[in-house]
Amino acid sequence: MAMAVGKKGGPMNDINVTPLIDVLLVLLIIFMIIVPRTPHGLSALVPQPNKNKKQNEAVLERTVVVTIDANQQVAINQTPVSMQDLGNRLENIFKTRNERIMFVKGDPNIPFGTVAQVIDIAHGAGVDKIGLITKQLENQ
Numbered sequence: 001m002a003m004a005v006g007k008k009g010g011p012m013n014d015i016n017v018t019p020l021i022d023v024l025l026v027l028l029i030i031f032m033i034i035v036p037r038t039p040h041g042l043s044a045l046v047p048q049p050n051k052n053k054k055q056n057e058a059v060l061e062r063t064v065v066v067t068i069d070a071n072q073q074v075a076i077n078q079t080p081v082s083m084q085d086l087g088n089r090l091e092n093i094f095k096t097r098n099e100r101i102m103f104v105k106g107d108p109n110i111p112f113g114t115v116a117q118v119i120d121i122a123h124g125a126g127v128d129k130i131g132l133i134t135k136q137l138e139n140q
Contacts, residue, residue: 062097062099063077063103064076064077064090064093064094064101064102064103065077065102065103065104065105065133066086066090066102066103066104066105066118066122067105067106068104068105068106068107068110068114068115068118069107069110070107070109070110072110072114074086074118076089076090076093083117083118083121086118086121086122086125087121087124087125088125090102090121090122090125090126090127091125091126094125094126094127095126100126100127100128100129101127101128101129101130101131102122102127102129102130102131103130103131103132103133104118104119104122104130104131104132104133105132105133106118106132108135115132
């Protein structure tokens with residue numbers, strides 16, 4: 001990096017952009033380090049069916065499936081529950097369990113905001129992992 005002077009010792013007409021480029025590169029490196037650490041979206045767990053063996057009844061009893069129908073009525077394992085009582089019911093179910101896994105099955109015609117609200121209530125009740133059940137997965 002050299003110092004330039006104007007012709008015959010006069011003022012210089014050009015702007016020295018080298019320090020600006022150095023600052024720009026430092027900021028670029030800082031943002032490249034910070035951006036990947038920010039969380040993106042919702043993490044989803046999708047159950048994978050085992051085609052080789054039949055499902056055990058004990059596993060079916062431990063499985064918690066929250067269903068939302070087309071009228072936005074919520075049910076836990078086919079037991080109707082209101083949206084206000086959903087958090088308390090999930091806390092009661094999961095307070096004695098080591099595995100805090102739940103599945104959400106929603107009607108295709110309901111808005112995703114309702115499903116997101118159920119997921120948020122479940123996280124507030126202490127559920128660690130939440131999976132989504134789709135029609136395609138259900139038919140397998």
